[in-house]
Amino acid sequence: MLRFDHVSLTYGSQQILNNISFEIQEGQFAVFIGPSGCGKTTTLKMVNRLIQPDSGHIYLNGQDIAGVDRYELRRHTGYVIQQIGLFPNMTVAQNICVVPKLLKWPKEQCDQIVRDLLDMVELPYDQYAHKYPGEMSGGQQQRIGILRALAASPPVVLMDEPFSALDPMTRRSLQLEVKTLQQKLNKTIIFVTHDMEEALDLADVIIFMNQGEIVQIAPPEEMLENPATDQIREFLGRHQSGPDPAGLTVDQFMRTGIITVKENRGINECVSRMQHHNVDTLLVVDEQRRYQGTVSIADIRLTGHVVKTIAPLVRCTTPAVHIGDNAKECFEQLISSGFPYLVVLKEDETVAGIVTKTSMASAMAEQLWG
Amino acid sequence: MNELLLSILRASVIHTGYTLVCVSIGFVIGVTLGVGLSRLPTLSQYLIPLLSILNTVPGIVFIGMLVILIGMTPATVIIALSIYAMFPVLKNTVTGLNGVDQQYKEAARGCGMNHYQRLRQVELPLAMPTIIGGLRLSTVYTVSWAVLAAMIGQGGLGDFVYKGVSSNNNALILQGAVPAAILALALGGLVDLLQKRVVPQGLRKGGAGK
Numbered sequence: 001m002l003r004f005d006h007v008s009l010t011y012g013s014q015q016i017l018n019n020i021s022f023e024i025q026e027g028q029f030a031v032f033i034g035p036s037g038c039g040k041t042t043t044l045k046m047v048n049r050l051i052q053p054d055s056g057h058i059y060l061n062g063q064d065i066a067g068v069d070r071y072e073l074r075r076h077t078g079y080v081i082q083q084i085g086l087f088p089n090m091t092v093a094q095n096i097c098v099v100p101k102l103l104k105w106p107k108e109q110c111d112q113i114v115r116d117l118l119d120m121v122e123l124p125y126d127q128y129a130h131k132y133p134g135e136m137s138g139g140q141q142q143r144i145g146i147l148r149a150l151a152a153s154p155p156v157v158l159m160d161e162p163f164s165a166l167d168p169m170t171r172r173s174l175q176l177e178v179k180t181l182q183q184k185l186n187k188t189i190i191f192v193t194h195d196m197e198e199a200l201d202l203a204d205v206i207i208f209m210n211q212g213e214i215v216q217i218a219p220p221e222e223m224l225e226n227p228a229t230d231q232i233r234e235f236l237g238r239h240q241s242g243p244d245p246a247g248l249t250v251d252q253f254m255r256t257g258i259i260t261v262k263e264n265r266g267i268n269e270c271v272s273r274m275q276h277h278n279v280d281t282l283l284v285v286d287e288q289r290r291y292q293g294t295v296s297i298a299d300i301r302l303t304g305h306v307v308k309t310i311a312p313l314v315r316c317t318t319p320a321v322h323i324g325d326n327a328k329e330c331f332e333q334l335i336s337s338g339f340p341y342l343v344v345l346k347e348d349e350t351v352a353g354i355v356t357k358t359s360m361a362s363a364m365a366e367q368l369w370g
Numbered sequence: 371m372n373e374l375l376l377s378i379l380r381a382s383v384i385h386t387g388y389t390l391v392c393v394s395i396g397f398v399i400g401v402t403l404g405v406g407l408s409r410l411p412t413l414s415q416y417l418i419p420l421l422s423i424l425n426t427v428p429g430i431v432f433i434g435m436l437v438i439l440i441g442m443t444p445a446t447v448i449i450a451l452s453i454y455a456m457f458p459v460l461k462n463t464v465t466g467l468n469g470v471d472q473q474y475k476e477a478a479r480g481c482g483m484n485h486y487q488r489l490r491q492v493e494l495p496l497a498m499p500t501i502i503g504g505l506r507l508s509t510v511y512t513v514s515w516a517v518l519a520a521m522i523g524q525g526g527l528g529d530f531v532y533k534g535v536s537s538n539n540n541a542l543i544l545q546g547a548v549p550a551a552i553l554a555l556a557l558g559g560l561v562d563l564l565q566k567r568v569v570p571q572g573l574r575k576g577g578a579g580k
């Protein structure tokens with residue numbers, strides 16, 4: 001799809017790119033990352049000939065782009081920049097249609113493109129199409145910036161740190177949107193960032209550059225596992241591996257404040273307690289508050305009318321573990337047991353809390369992303 | 371009394387004529403040169419200071435020189451005033467175009483616009499507020515400079531001023547000065563109206579662009 005063949009560039013005595021060769025497959029999300037001045041943006045801008053190489057060749061779909069008219073090339077290559085660069089003198093609709101209009105597509109088709117694209121990012125046409133960029137938030141503007149790049153359905157879209165000027169919340173949602181759009185439309189995306197988290201989230205392949213050379217090309221998982229140099233390891237930083245998961249215990253992830261009921265209490269009290277706390281199961285304890293089992297609303301409904309207290313309905317099948325038990329083993333037990341939760345007990349057999357699949361998921365997320 | 375009003379009116383019409391013709395010529399040349407110079411940064415680096423020096427040559431001196439060259443004709447007035455009217459427009463065009471934020475130029479290039487399309491669709495619209503600012507300045511100046519036309523016997527409101535100065539008649543000076551001031555205000559207002567029409571809507575509110 002896109003191939004750099006021994007590309008070099010020098011400004012004065014400074015070597016910007018040193019004999020770069022790589023290939024990006026169709027439909028791939030390729031992310032360039034590296035310290036500032038490593039040549040990643042320069043590499044990106046060579047794809048639409050905003051910068052010309054001194055030597056070497058760049059092939060797009062097998063065609064040497066040096067032989068393509070540069071205006072034509074740019075019209076068929078999407079381009080999104082950090083500063084957004086929506087033209088403030090044009091409405092949202094006009095901005096989106098800049099490239100289709102340069103390509104002299106008929107007006108009806110341009111209108112349809114605006115409608116389809118706004119629809120895709122869930123910005124209502126009637127509300128946004130005739131707004132000016134100055135009337136919109138940064139996040140909305142960059143959404144339009146991306147739509148402008150997609151308007152003429154180019155096979156390749158270049159993105160130069162498109163989200164680094166946005167606040168973290170907006171950045172996150174735009175990252176997700178871009179990834180979805182890329183997969184839906186099957187675009188090849190060349191993306192430059194200095195944010196390793198962004199790279200790991202979005203990339204099919206990460207290309208790490210330093211001082212005008214490519215240091216490593218690898219999918220995110222492989223780069224995490226085998227960083228080629230210490231510098232890459234440093235960039236991966238906390239994403240690589242957190243504290244040793246083997247040392248984590250189950251009580252670090254349990255939910256506390258669990259509703260209990262004593263086994264000699266009546267059915268009615270038990271039901272009203274369930275209603276009050278909006279749960280369908282209570283943990284049953286004895287007079288010394290030691291764990292006895294669980295009672296569920298289903299059992300009460302089935303046989304509640306023939307018994308007075310809940311004692312006969314108590315089931316003690318839910319697995320119980322103890323504070324201080326290894327978290328990983330407890331999670332495995334939770335999954336293999338098929339129960340929705342585990343009961344965590346203190347040393348004196350009283351209830352400390354429960355571990356649900358949700359607490360497990362958030363614990364794993366914390367380990368992965370910090 | 372009627373006679374007086376009529377003569378003021380006639381002088382005002384000539385004065386307005388000079389102003390409109392010269393500002394129009396000056397505007398067209400100013401914008402054209404300004405666009406050219408903004409494309410040639412090295413040349414404009416030397417040429418703009420040079421033009422600024424030329425700009426400081428007093429109008430009287432310049433008209434005097436032109437009289438020696440072409441004589442006391444309306445053409446002399448028009449050439450001189452057009453050149454003076456050009457300066458503010460030229461300077462503001464260059465300033466306005468150079469002041470267009472890099473992000474818009476970069477985006478325009480990235481979209482695949484050629485030089486002309488970038489100028490026409492992005493840079494000129496964004497520079498328009500500054501360019502019109504130059505036009506306004508040039509209009510107001512030209513109204514006052516057009517007084518010089520009388521110096522070489524080409525009429526306008528300057529007639530009253532010169533006659534008044536030479537005969538020490540303040541009333542006569544005011545006959546020229548007051549209509550000239552009103553004219554300057556009125557034409558300035560006209561440019562403001564024009565500004566509303568030609569400055570892109572997106573630049574008016576919010577002030578997103580520069």
